[in-house]
Every structure is written in C-alpha cells, then in structure tokens.
Amino acid sequence: MSNYVPYIALSVNHEYFSNSRMSVPVDVAPTNDTIQWLKHHYMFLKPTLGGLYVVADIDMLKEISPPDSPALLQFKVFSKDPLFRNYTDIPLSTPMSVALFEMHLGSESPLSVSPKQWLTAEDIISGDQYAAISEFELSQNLVGIINLTINDDFFYNENRQVILNYSHTYAYWQYYFFTDNESKEYQIIDSNGELTFKSIGIQHLNHKPCLVFRSNTSLPVLHRSDLTLQLKANHKIIYRRLASASPAHIEIETVDNQLQRLCHIFLA
Structure with a gap:
C-alpha cells in the first residue's frame, strides 16, 4: 500500500x-x-x-x-x-x-x-x-x-x-472633490495626526470645478486600509472616512519631478 x-x-x-x-x-x-x-x-x-x-x-x-x-x-x-x-x-x-x-x-x-x-x-x-x-x-x-x-x-x-x-506597493493618494463652493477652506485630516495632504488647486473636470489634494508622502496600498482620513470644510466634517486607494486607479506619473505611483480617488 x-x-x-x-x-x-x-x-x-x-x-x-x-x-x-x-x-x-x-x-x-x-x-x-x-x-x-x-x-x-x-x-x-x-x-x-x-x-x-x-x-x-x-x-x-x-x-x-x-x-x-x-x-x-x-x-x-x-x-x-x-x-x-x-x-x-x-x-x-x-x-x-x-x-x-x-x-x-x-x-x-x-x-x-x-x-x-x-x-x-x-x-x-x-x-x-x-x-x-x-x-x-x-x-x-x-x-x-x-x-x-x-x-x-x-x-x-x-x-x-x-x-x-x-510586498505591497506604495502610492501617492490624490483626491478629487467636486464642489460648487470654492470659497470654503477645505482640508484632508488624518485622524491619527500622522499624515498630511497638500492642496494642488482647482481643476475643471467635465466643466465642473474640482478640488485636488495629494498626500505629501507615498502611502501603503492594501486590500483593507487602516487609515482614517476625513475631509473638512471650515473645520466641519464633510466626509467622516474617505475612500482608500484602489489598485484599479493607480498609474505611474511624475510627482515632484520623479516617476511615482499615483492613485486617483474621486469623491462625489
């Protein structure tokens, strides 16, 4: 046997x-x-x-x-x-x-x-x-x-x-937020106070004004992210938890004069 x-x-x-x-x-x-x-x-x-x-x-x-x-x-x-x-x-x-x-x-x-x-x-x-x-x-x-x-x-x-x-990859997270009120002071906040985002300015997509924010460092891309990011306007929470980076929206682009992975994240 x-x-x-x-x-x-x-x-x-x-x-x-x-x-x-x-x-x-x-x-x-x-x-x-x-x-x-x-x-x-x-x-x-x-x-x-x-x-x-x-x-x-x-x-x-x-x-x-x-x-x-x-x-x-x-x-x-x-x-x-x-x-x-x-x-x-x-x-x-x-x-x-x-x-x-x-x-x-x-x-x-x-x-x-x-x-x-x-x-x-x-x-x-x-x-x-x-x-x-x-x-x-x-x-x-x-x-x-x-x-x-x-x-x-x-x-x-x-x-x-x-x-x-x-190993998982890292990417810069770039958020797009459509707004009709450009006068408000918008910012993305990390609830842990460790990560920061900078405003890239306003772009027009489909003839609509869109605020763009990008992380100051590349962030981990995971199937389930533990990061808790919020969008605030004049210190009031607009989004309590922002969507995380999706591999489907990652491209290789120039960031700060260097090729980097960049993930585009669109908010309604």
Whole structure:
C-alpha cells in the first residue's frame, strides 16, 4: 500500500492581503522538466489556494538513491488578478518584470523567501536557465519564477514548507472633490495626526470645478486600509472616512519631478 506524505508545500503570501481573509489569487505550476523529475521520484502535485503541494510516496522514495548532484525544480507563478502588478512592489523602471525566487531546501522549515531580483522579458528569453519559460507564458500574467534546489543530504526530508513573499506597493493618494463652493477652506485630516495632504488647486473636470489634494508622502496600498482620513470644510466634517486607494486607479506619473505611483480617488 502506498504511503503518501507531503514532501514540499509551496505557498504565496502577499502583503496587500495581510489584513484581509482573502487568499492570494495566483496559480503555481511546474515546468515540464520538473513534472518528469517528480514522476521519476514517485511524486505528484496537488494544487492549493495560492500554492501547490508536492506529495511523495515516501516508501518508494526511500527505495531509490538520492540524486548524485543537487536537483533543481522549477515552478511558475501566474496571477489570476489583472491588477496584481498595480498593488505589488515592482521596480518602477520595469513594471512588467517577473519575480525570481531562489532557494536551497535544507533542514530549515518553514523557509520564507522574497524575490532575489526582478527579471525583464528580455532577461528570461535570453537566459538559458529560463528555457522552460515560453514567450506565450510571459503574456499570460506570469509574475514569478521559482528555482528550488534540493540538496542530496536532505533528499528524504518530508514536510518542507516554502513561503514566497510579495510586498505591497506604495502610492501617492490624490483626491478629487467636486464642489460648487470654492470659497470654503477645505482640508484632508488624518485622524491619527500622522499624515498630511497638500492642496494642488482647482481643476475643471467635465466643466465642473474640482478640488485636488495629494498626500505629501507615498502611502501603503492594501486590500483593507487602516487609515482614517476625513475631509473638512471650515473645520466641519464633510466626509467622516474617505475612500482608500484602489489598485484599479493607480498609474505611474511624475510627482515632484520623479516617476511615482499615483492613485486617483474621486469623491462625489
């Protein structure tokens, strides 16, 4: 009778969802070479929410010798959310790049790993070590490549956990408030007294006057923000809690003579 046990558990963690109960909307898939290696070593795959299990027939595995050299397993991370890149901390200069995770499985578990670097499409296409990644996959929301090395000394170890970490991004929050009374003194207040906003002036959108305020610093973009911002007019509260930044409205624009992420937030 087969004795199946968890061999490796890969899971993706994202700071954007750190204060919500949502799972990270990604799929993790092996390359063809990795699939063949797993079959040869009596292993199979079990997809999970935001990750993947490698399951082994441990009795059969112990009947074979460990590899003569460290084994490299390669996996791909695909996002199921078209806004994934908008809330992920990716270099501004290469917003379409792909995270590279590299790790050596030893005795440490769980193993928490952040991107070693961010690869451009050119890096992947021209790199021999990424030959298993097709140009088509680059166009299918590929957001991560995992290079996982199993050292022969730890070949029979079970229940290894690997956590792949993505960081949330920061953006300047820019609020737009339509008003018919431009004479009032409007201001955005942080209830904790830590954040400040400056008035950018009045713009006309759809022929209507619109007051514009922008944060003086870039702020975290999270699925659920803990920030409590209020709009006041002549010291009276107009909005008790302003809407938070949405990844759907983030663009890369010039702020104070530098490229930054800017989120547009419109108030009725």
